[in-house]
Amino acid sequence: MTVPSLAPYPALRLRRLRQAPWIRDLVRESVLTPADFIWSMVVHEGEGEVPVGSMPGVSRLSVTGCAEAARQARALGIPAIAVFPHIDGAKKDAGGRLAFDPDNVVARAVKAMKDAAPEVGIMCDVALDPFTDHGHDGVIEGGRILNDATIERLVEQGLMQAAAGADILAPSDMMDGRIGALRAALEGAGHQDVMIMSYAAKYASAFYGPYREAIGSGKLGSGPIENPGDKKTYQMDAANTEEALREVALDIAEGADMVMVKPGMPYLDIVRRVVEAFHMPTFAFQVSGEYAMIMAAAQNGWLDEERSILESLTAFKRAGSAGIITYFAPRAAKLLGA
Numbered sequence: 133m134t135v136p137s138l139a140p141y142p143a144l145r146l147r148r149l150r151q152a153p154w155i156r157d158l159v160r161e162s163v164l165t166p167a168d169f170i171w172s173m174v175v176h177e178g179e180g181e182v183p184v185g186s187m188p189g190v191s192r193l194s195v196t197g198c199a200e201a202a203r204q205a206r207a208l209g210i211p212a213i214a215v216f217p218h219i220d221g222a223k224k225d226a227g228g229r230l231a232f233d234p235d236n237v238v239a240r241a242v243k244a245m246k247d248a249a250p251e252v253g254i255m256c257d258v259a260l261d262p263f264t265d266h267g268h269d270g271v272i273e274g275g276r277i278l279n280d281a282t283i284e285r286l287v288e289q290g291l292m293q294a295a296a297g298a299d300i301l302a303p304s305d306m307m308d309g310r311i312g313a314l315r316a317a318l319e320g321a322g323h324q325d326v327m328i329m330s331y332a333a334k335y336a337s338a339f340y341g342p343y344r345e346a347i348g349s350g351k352l353g354s355g356p357i358e359n360p361g362d363k364k365t366y367q368m369d370a371a372n373t374e375e376a377l378r379e380v381a382l383d384i385a386e387g388a389d390m391v392m393v394k395p396g397m398p399y400l401d402i403v404r405r406v407v408e409a410f411h412m413p414t415f416a417f418q419v420s421g422e423y424a425m426i427m428a429a430a431q432n433g434w435l436d437e438e439r440s441i442l443e444s445l446t447a448f449k450r451a452g453s454a455g456i457i458t459y460f461a462p463r464a465a466k467l468l469g470a
């Protein structure tokens with residue numbers, strides 16, 4: 133890029149274009165609308181709403197509540213919902229078997245939402261962690277997460293979700309090769325229209341903390357595994373960029389239709405690099421910890437809540453995101469006048 137030679141002050145005054153709302157509207161470079169949101173939602177197996185303590189304003193919804201929320205999404209102009217399950221601890225096991233049970237709460241929520249509002253896209257997380265008693269995303273043997281054995285289960289889980297009516301499958305596990313295996317299985321089962329959004333560049337992040345409470349996966353740290361307290365043997369090192377580009381390249385080659393960077397705001401540089409390198413629809417996940425930070429500061433009176441929500445979401449658009457997976461979706465849509 134060549135830097136244009138600047139006319140000197142006073143001919144050039146950048147503040148001229150900021151003097152009134154109408155001119156600011158006219159020259160604005162990125163625009164946030166409810167159509168940019170994928171509403172991140174937690175479903176539980178019981179009745180009613182259960183507030184998530186570390187995420188003020190977010191509740192686990194029942195299957196019926198999810199159906200109602202899908203109608204609400206349609207009314208607000210939110211195109212899609214990403215659903216995450218809270219599972220009763222007694223139903224979990226080391227292999228996460230409930231993940232591919234066709235009657236599990238994810239399958240029931242997907243069906244209920246597609247019945248209630250078929251125009252709203254439904255995205256499912258392909259991952260074992262809500263269903264494993266140790267909270268990790270894979271099958272463990274000899275103190276290690278087994279890559280290929282985990283993929284077999286993820287494929288089974290993804291096929292079950294597709295059969296339930298999911299429109300987008302979003303593998304969030306970070307095993308090597310899972311996108312290709314899932315794509316092949318979907319084609320083989322006649323689900324050629326089911327889309328894949330890969331959590332392509334997913335970092336081993338502290339910002340997922342409140343999510344563990346939301347889905348009831350507890351604190352990592354138990355389980356027969358080396359370094360059980362973190363997911364660093366499969367999720368990425370926060371220090372790496374070039375590796376993120378390799379991850380994204382692989383997932384595209386294996387058949388991802390869309391890619392995702394996660395977490396969101398601390399990784400906007402990665403979003404920008406991915407967009408510029410691959411020209412793919414690139415999404416960012418504003419994760420539970422990002423939500424919690426804004427809400428906690430707002431509740432202390434340290435941040436203006438509404439402005440912070442909209443500014444944080446606008447930053448994703450500025451960075452080049454096609455859209456944002458966010459717990460703020462319904463709130464932000466209303467703030468935007470939906």
Ligand code: PBG
Nearest residue numbers: 259261304339340343419420421
């Ligand atoms: C599970 C998964 C996680 C999130 C989405 N899917 C947690 C993790 O990888 O440990 C985090 C979502 C959030 O923090 O909002 N594979």
